[in-house]
Amino acid sequence: MILVLCILVLAIVLFATEKLPIDLVALLIMAILLISGIITPEQGIAGFSNTATVTVGAMFILSAALFRTGAVNIIGELCARLFKLNFWIALTLMMLMVAALSAFINNTPVVALFIPIIVKIGHDSSISPSKLLMPISFASMFGGICTLIGTSTNILIGSIAESHGLEPFGMFEFTSLGLVFVVIGTLYMVLIGVRLIPERRKDEDLTNRFGLGNYLTEVILSPEAKSVGKTVEEAPLVKDLGVEILEVRREGKRLQLPQSKTILKANDILKVIGDIEKVKRLQERVGITLKSKLKWIDADLESDEVMLVEAVIAPNSLLERKTLKQIRFRNTFGATALAIRHRGEVMHRNIGNTKLRAGDALLIEVRTDYLDRLKENEAFVIVTESGLPRFRKKKIVPALMIMAGVVVFAATGILPIVITAIAGCVLMVLVRCITLEEAYKAIDWRVIFLLAGALTLGAALETTGTARFLSEMIVSSVGVFGPVALIGAFYLLTTLLSNVMSNNATAALIAPIAIATAASLQVDARPLLMAVAFAASASFMTPVGYQTNTMILGPGQYRFPDFLKVGTPINILFWIAATILIPQLWPF
Secondary structure (H helix, E strand, C coil): CHHHHHHHHHHHHHHHHCCCCHHHHHHHHHHHHHHCCCCCHHHHHHHHHCHHHHHHHHHHHHHHHHHHHCHHHHHHHHHHHHCCCCHHHHHHHHHHHHHHHHCCCCHHHHHHHHHHHHHHHHHHHCCCCHHHHHHHHHHHHHHHCCCCCCCHHHHHHHHHHHHCCCCCCCCCCCHHHHHHHHHHHHHHHHHHHHHHCCCCCCCCCHHHHCCCCCCEEEEEECCCCCCCCCECCCCHHHHCCCCEEEEEEECCEEEECCCCCCECCCCCEEEEECCHHHHHHHCCCCCEEEECCCCCCHHHCCCCCEEEEEEEECCCCCCCCCCCCCCCHHHHHCEEEEEEEECCEEECCCHHHCCCCCCCEEEEEEEHHHHHHHHHCCCEEECCHHHCCCCCHHHHHHHHHHHHHHHHHHHCCCCCHHHHHHHHHHHHHHCCCCCHHHHHHHCCHHHHHHHHHHHHHHHHHHHCCHHHHHHHHHHHHHHHHCHHHHHHHHHHHHHHHHCCCCHHHHHHHHHHHHHHHHHHHCCCCHHHHHHHHHHHCCCCCCCCCCHHHHHHHCCCCCCHHHHHHHHHHHHHHHHHHHHHHHHHHCCC
C-alpha cells in the first residue's frame, strides 16, 4: 500500500508537470506496477481491452468521419453569418451549437474546425478572435458532459462503474445536469465572461502580429561575396550567421522558398530572416549590401506560389517536444517557420532548436502546392481561413444516419455502446465517409495508452486496499457532514486535479476511491461517480487542463492568468450547482 501511494504521488506529479509525455508516464507507471508484482500481467494489460478504451478509440473514428464529410462545417458557416446581425445573439447561438455538437462527437475536431471560422469572423466583423475562441472551447466542454459519448471521461467512469457491478450508465443519464451546466455556463460567458477576456489578437497582418519587422531584410550579393557559387545550405550567409533565405530574386524572377541545393549567383537579391544582431553583422560581410525597408506586410512575403499561414501544434501531436530541425520542417512540409508564439511570447531567435509544445502557434511561409499536405497533417490546426480541408459533402447524410444509429441503439439498450460504436466505424469506412487510413490516423493513440495505464493504476489502488484506505480518510474528515458534503468534496478534488493534469487520468484515479467510499458508508456510489464525471470535464482554469484550451492558447494569444480569471467563477458555479443538484437527481 505504501508503494502504491508513492507511485500515485509520482503519477500526479508527472502528469501535472508534464516533464514526460502523459502517455509515457502511464506506461511507466504500468511497468513499475508489473515489475514490483503489485499487479499480475493480466491486470496490467487489461486496460487495453477495457470497453472504455475500445469505445473511446471508436468514437475518435466516428467523430473524424463526421468532420470529413463537412457536417460540422455547415453549422460553423451558419454561425459566421449570424455575427453580421447581432454579436450577442450570434455568440449565444454559436456556443449552444458547439455544445450540441460536442455532446455527440469529440470536442477536439469541433474546436479545430471553428478556429479558422472564428478568425475569419474577427477579420470580417472587426471582432477580436480572443473574445470568441475561449467561449467556444468552454462550450465544447459544457456540451461534452451531456451524454455518455460526449467525452471520454464519461465513457471511462461508466466502464469503471460497470466493472464493479453497478448498473451501466445510460446514453442520456448525464443530460439533465449537463443541460443545467450548459445554461449556467453560456449565461455566465455571455453576461460576464466575454467582458473579462482581453482583446489580445487584433486584425492585422500576420507579419505585424508576429513582429517580423525587425527580423526581415533584403541583401544584394556582389560578385566577390563568399556565398556566390554556393548552394543555399552551404552558403556562409546561412551556415555562419544562421539566417534563413526566404526568396531569391534573379533577373526579375522570384524564386520563393528556394531548395537547399539552389546555387546562389552574383547580383541575386535575397530576402532573409534572422535576429537583429545577425542582420547587423551582415553589413560587415564583404560583397553584401543591405536594402533598407521601413515596413513589411504580408504581401511582401506572399505570391501565387507562396502564402503565409498560422498553424497551431495540436494536442498530443507527434511534433511535441521535437524541434523544427529534428523533423526537417522545410523539407518535410515545403515550408519555413518564421516565428513561434510560445505561451504568450513570440520567439524569433533560434526557433529551429526550440522544442515545440501543444498550443504553440507557428507563422509559416508555405508553397501553395504543399498547403494541402500541411492541412491534412494531424499534427497541425491551421488557424487561417485556408486551413479548412476538403469535405466529402455527398457523404453527409450517410454519416449522420450512421451516427444516429449508434446513438439510438446504445440509448435504447438494444446493444452495448462498445458494439454500436465499432459497428458504426465499420459502416463509416464501408460507405466511404472516411478512408481506412484516415480512420487509423483519427485515433489519438496517446489517449488510448493513457487510459490503459491509468486503469492499471486504478486496479492497483483497489487490489492493495489503497483505495479503501484513502476513502476512509475522506469519510473520517468529510463524512461526518453527511453524504452531500462528500459530493462537494469529491467534485472539488476532481476539478482541481483535472485543471493541472489529464482529465482521464484524474477520473481513473478518483473513481475507484469514490466507489470504495460509497461502500464504506453503505450508500449508492452513483452520486459520487457523477460528481467525479462532471468535475473531470470542468477544466476551465488553466490552458493545459483540457485539449481544447491548449488548442486556442496560441491563436487567441492568451496567457495563463486569462484562463484563471475567466474560468475560476465557472468552476465555482458548477461546484455549487453539482453539490445541490446531484443528490436530487441521483439520490443516495
